Amino acid sequence: MALAALARCTAHVRLGTLVLVNQLRPAAVLAKAVATIDVLSGGRVTVGLGAGNFEPDFTDVGIPFGRSGVRLAQLAEAVQVVKGLSGGGPFTFAGRTHAAVDARCLPRPVQRPAPPVWVAGKGDRLLELCARHADGWNTVWRWTVADWRERAAVLDAACEREGRDPATISRSLGLYALVGEDEADLERRWRRLQELSPLGVVAGTTLAEWRDGRLVGTVEQVAEQLAGWEAAGVTHFVACTGTVPFAVGDEDALEILAAACTLVGS
16 A cells, blocks of 8 residues: 555656565465556556565464475465466466466556566575566675675576576665765764664664675765675665664665765666
């Protein structure tokens, strides 16, 4: 519902989910919802799906929390159904968890052949699933370039085994971000971020420690970091300006991050 509302009050920004736990929604029903929002937004939806790794997400609603391999197999089915139904139907799919029988999805999404579907994670089996079925790969929240390159190489190899061009997969990286106009402003913003942070999350952490594996520095330093990530192969960034996923720091945090992005043309 939030995406539907955003679709009506925005005009250019892409809308997406990072990530939906696929077991919480029948894939055919999700495909119809995605199609509707894609129509409302004029073709601006990206669907992020995950296998789920937080057991309370499952137990709170009475769904078994299966082994990793089971959850990944369920995710693979969901991706196929969401993409398959984007053609409008009739579409039939018989999986262990997800199914569709002569299902239709009308009106069709605006994007052709379908809204992109991204999967999230970093394990070998997830990356193999991505190479076989998905349009994009997302991983978060703390990464070094060297570690990310190693995982990206695994994805490249999986694509080669599938006979797929690795360049056809979008690569989205989410990082905690803290940007200052200069070093003094960066220190000030770090102290403010500590005040805004939930208790215990960054207690005893120094700014130097927070820099490790995150997008942290002055405008010029962060621009240099972004350029390095772009050179490594990242195509999309997700910035979290708080200290826990999707939290927001100072009100102007995105504005100063945008200044760094401008320097690298992102």
